[in-house]
Amino acid sequence: MHELSICSSMIGIVRKHAAGREVRTVNIRIGAMRQIVPDTLAYCWSLVTESSELAGTELQVERIPAKIRCTGCGREQVLDALAMACESCPGCTVDLIEGDEFLITSLELAEV
Numbered sequence: 393m394h395e396l397s398i399c400s401s402m403i404g405i406v407r408k409h410a411a412g413r414e415v416r417t418v419n420i421r422i423g424a425m426r427q428i429v430p431d432t433l434a435y436c437w438s439l440v441t442e443s444s445e446l447a448g449t450e451l452q453v454e455r456i457p458a459k460i461r462c463t464g465c466g467r468e469q470v471l472d473a474l475a476m477a478c479e480s481c482p483g484c485t486v487d488l489i490e491g492d493e494f495l496i497t498s499l500e501l502a503e504v
């Protein structure tokens with residue numbers, strides 16, 4: 393499963409940033425183009441952290457819609473379907489300007 397490998401690599405990043413401190417919540421940002429199901433991701437996170445010091449940490453997912461810019465007319469639009477095309481001038485090329493992110497934005501640590 394795609395989400396499972398993402399969670400495994402996330403553990404490494406979270407551990408590094410937490411540096412031994414107790415983590416309550418992990419805030420992440422996922423672009424729509426990543427085709428990640430937040431619920432599946434949260435489930436995988438609980439699986440991979442289960443037997444570690446990160447057990448019980450909450451995953452807060454922020455979804456970023458995919459946004460494209462047409463290279464022909466410069467029009468920017470949010471994609472509702474994953475169709476990479478400009479609505480104004482079909483056939484011209486578009487650049488993906490938002491929607492491909494996968495970031496751990498912040499960690500909320502337990503008060504010491």
Ligand SMILES: [Zn+2]
Pocket residue numbers: 462463464465466467478479480481484
């Ligand atoms: Zn266009």
